[in-house]
Amino acid sequence: MSRQRDVLKTWLGMLEVTEAIKKRLDMQLRAQFGVSLSGFDILAALHAGDPKGLRAGVLSQKLRVSDGATTQLVATLEKTGLIARAKDENDGRVVLVRISEQGLTLFEDMARAHHAWLLEAFAALKLKDLNQIVSLIGTIDPHALIATKITESV
Template sequence: MTASDRLDPGIFEGLAGVRLAMRRFLSFSEAALSQAGITSQQYQAMLVIKVAEQSQIMVRELSKQMMIQRNGAVQLIDRLEAAHLAIRIPSSTDKRSVLVALTDQGETLLETLARAHLGAMLENEPLLIDSLTQLRKLAELA
């Protein structure tokens, strides 16, 4: 590798900044979710359910969006149901299928966690924006 083939040192700074912002956010998230008594996978499932059409989703679609196997999605829904955070609803269009929706308790918890996550994201916004801007400028020069 010649000197002209080497990446600009600013690329490494930018990548380090992005990773630091992500690690800070993920560290916050894991602590907040642990305190709430749920896993990051359960939180992600709750977000996926919330943004689905009419805040209801079929198991196969949940597994697809979460990039997990169907049986993993079923177990995840079982745990959300056991915690009274989600409920299965028989599908009106396909008697073999069920939809998953959040319970009132699930909605309340999700709202609380989303507010906290938004705050943590905004705390890391300056570092993330600066790092991404630096990377964009350097990538355009390359």
């Protein structure tokens, strides 16, 4: 096989597996908790962030999604009581988004289930296989890929 074909085959395989796992996680989260994978990601970012909350723009950056997508998801999660918005104490112009007590309780249950589902998805792999995948993926610098100047032709 040529390197070009091997690279394409690797890319498509990684993409197929990633998309299948994401779809399965999304279906499981919606069925068991009524929250999408995107909603789970927002709750996870808020859980890991400053307890006072995060600016919506910072949340978008952490999740690598558009501000519009974040706004829609935040509105949905706020309606269900899983997150809350509040003015920043230091700057009344800034709105912070934080996880609510109800959201924290649900997130902790969701995180345990999410972890169990990932263990199922990777059950066929031995620990040495997982370590090898992590090592190989670690050789690709996503920040360098994003920062690399876009060229017209290859």
